[in-house]
Amino acid sequence: MLLHAANVALLFGLLRCYRVAPGIAGVAALVFAVHPVHTEAVANVVGRSELLGMLFGGLMWWAWVAARRAKRHRIKVWVWRGAAAVAYLAALLSKENMVTLPAALWLAEVLVARRRCFLRGALTARLRSLWKVTASFWVLAAALIPYFWLRSLAGEGTAQMPGVGVVTLAGYTLWQRAIIMLEVGLIWYRLLLVGYPLRPQYDGTNIPVIPDWNEWKLLGLLLHAGLVAALWLTWRRVPLVAFAIGFWFITLSVVSNVPIPLGTLVGERWLYVPSVGYAIALGYAVWLVWSHALWLEARLKARMGASRHWHLRAEVTRLCLLLLVASLVGSYVYRTAQRNLDWRDNYTLFSRFIETDPQHPIGYVNLGETLVRRQPQQARVFYEHALRVEPRLISANILLTVLDIEDKAFEQARARLERMLVREPPYLVLPSGEWGLIHALYARVLAALGEREAALSEAQTALRYAPEGPQPLFVVGETLVTIGERDAAIEVYRRLVRLLPLAPVPHAQLGILLLETGDAKAAERELRLAAELAPDKPFIRAWLEKARQQAASQP
Known part of the structure; x- marks a missing residue:
């Protein structure tokens, strides 16, 4: 709960760092705080990796913004960038899908500098501005070196390891996975908009896995295409909406099962970070309607001859908006509270x-x-x-x-x-x-x-x-x-002792077998380890005493 609260505070603080209106940042943070799809991440101990990943990712983001603001002090700039790289490495070590966060950060920084990078000046000047924003990201890329080195030491690559779980989309081509996830991806939007029903398991049993086109896949394609079109239409005038859409696609990409088939088709906890994009977009929509009502009321006040009907219309618009937001947030709170009860135990x-x-x-x-x-x-x-x-x-x-x-x-x-x-x-x-x-x-x-x-x-x-x-x-x-x-x-x-060095049973069994074969000293060593790992097991103590007696009697 403390980690989740820290992430809510980070979301609000980072939006304010980009001069997002307090109303937008407040609604976005509130929706993110109470959304029922986060229950798996917050109430389930396995989801702690998502919380830690976002926490360190948020600290990376904050340090990067601090470096940009300290541009006149070169030493401070590199100190902050170094801190961002360390935080990024911590985010990666918390959860693999945080690897995409620098891409989302780059999008935010480019949108901040969009006028210099795309809209004003000669082409060479715009390219130079774009390169200036992009070049410093090598600091974050450098954090990938120790990360993938550690993965190689653990014997991990980028593919789902055999025996970890049933990989539903294993064997399908990239194109087939993309087609399948067009339909499966509709679940993401249902979980974001409605937050019900919630399940601990999403796989080929309760989700159709068919690589052929149908009306649901067409709907998914139209939805994604509509979001991409909205990103293109808003990046100049409403960069916050463009960022929200881009953040959604970027952070969802790794867990979408398209580039890499995973052990499950959909994971509710995987939406913890991508849902930030939804929260920001919803916050902007609420602010837009509210601002329109205020603008309408101001115009009416300026026109003294306006009828009471138009004043009432502005007030009703604001009241309806408040009721709508309260109903939505209230439904999220209710569903989260109910779902928390489900996660009480297995x-x-x-x-x-x-x-x-x-x-x-x-x-x-x-x-x-x-x-x-x-x-x-x-x-x-x-x-x-x-x-x-x-x-x-x-x-x-x-x-x-x-x-x-x-x-x-x-x-x-x-x-x-x-x-x-x-x-x-x-x-x-x-x-x-x-x-x-x-x-x-x-x-x-x-x-x-x-x-x-x-x-x-x-x-x-x-x-x-x-x-x-x-x-x-x-x-x-x-x-x-x-x-x-x-x-x-x-x-x-x-082999078991090597694989499970902290498990007492393999040490005990190995010690007993070694004792039966006459190697009392080696048996004593293994049984001593087993007794240290499980001091409340009397049978291990009994065998350890036998091993000590035999070892003492041997020359």
């Missing part, structure tokens, strides 16, 4: 999800996951309901298989896994954590049924499919221990 959120979207199986799966530890049988009911909605849903089948294994229903788990493996894609893109987990669970079931060789083969397949997947590695490790492949199990747990 159970409440996904209970609401299946109410508003009963044909989406993920709602039932996620609701089952919130109950699986306390009420496994009720969780099973939700998983089975998800399969009735979508029989091919892999996640529900996996979770039911896990419950079958915990209930020792190995034959039932085997039958379920074999039905899933029949549908395995012939040309699977590797690594695949999902299919690696399926093979790992199949190996676990075969091991429990005494089929050692088949279990070992499936375990090897799982390792090939998901060599760095924690979940498959855990299951494979258990399987290898069951069938007596202790050395192979040690190597698997070494």
Whole structure:
């Protein structure tokens, strides 16, 4: 809430830095503060990255404006620009889609200097002015060097990583993605204008993904073309509206699924920053109508012979505008307050999800996951309901298989896994954590049924499919221990320790296996780490004591 309040204050302050009228800045900040589409970003801890990204992006913007205002003091200029670059790097490290903020800042600075850059003087003078505005942006571009270096260290590029999630538009061409998002993009405008209904999941299940033209895609094309035309028509006389439209398109571009296909088609939290453009445009529209009413009243006062009817018309116009704004803001406040209740916890959120979207199986799966530890049988009911909605849903089948294994229903788990493996894609893109987990669970079931060789083969397949997947590695490790492949199990747990250095269970399991193979000193080291990470686990303490005794007895 404090981060969101800081962003609201930054929005108002930055608009005033550009000499935007207090009324426009106030309405824009108010709409941004209470808009229901921001609930996911503000009420959900994952959305904190959006809040931090906008906070540091706003500080970058403020520092850049301060540098422009200090143009007579060269040292101050570069100090402020350096501060802007640092803030931009912090915004990037908070959220990747903040990479577009310098482009939006450039648009604002160009619109401020539009007369020098486009409207007045000789062509060479205008080009020189445009270059003067643009050249200094290399300072912000320099911040991209450490950012992408850090991404390379983390093994990340610019594409969605395999195994992170189901990438709905993976495999479609750039042109096909653009056509699909013309229709999907209508959801953005519904969320901005109405803010209802709100959902935690937008994917190919509740959104049509069709790369062919239809009337909805034509409507989306006309809407976008109309906004582009409005930008072109307003950049000279009403630069604030042009900026609002440009800011919307620029900040939405990365999360639009057009340049890069993402793990979901629409994310409400992704609209947190782009919605600034909507708030500014709405603020300007309110100010425009209000100013027109004031202008009309002033003209009437100047004309003493004007009838009372025209005075009443001006007053009614202002009253209607106030009522309209109050109704809009009031509806946003009400919907935000109601949506906040949905985000209280996972159970409440996904209970609401299946109410508003009963044909989406993920709602039932996620609701089952919130109950699986306390009420496994009720969780099973939700998983089975998800399969009735979508029989091919892999996640529900996996979770039911896990419950079958915990209930020792190995034959039932085997039958379920074999039905899933029949549908395995012939040309699977590797690594695949999902299919690696399926093979790992199949190996676990075969091991429990005494089929050692088949279990070992499936375990090897799982390792090939998901060599760095924690979940498959855990299951494979258990399987290898069951069938007596202790050395192979040690190597698997070494991978887990490297992948999850702060997780106590891999250290404990590795320590136990090393102790059983006679390497008491190495076992003591791993078990000590596990005990430090989980001091409340008595079984780890017991094994650590055994390792210490054996290590002391060894020469």
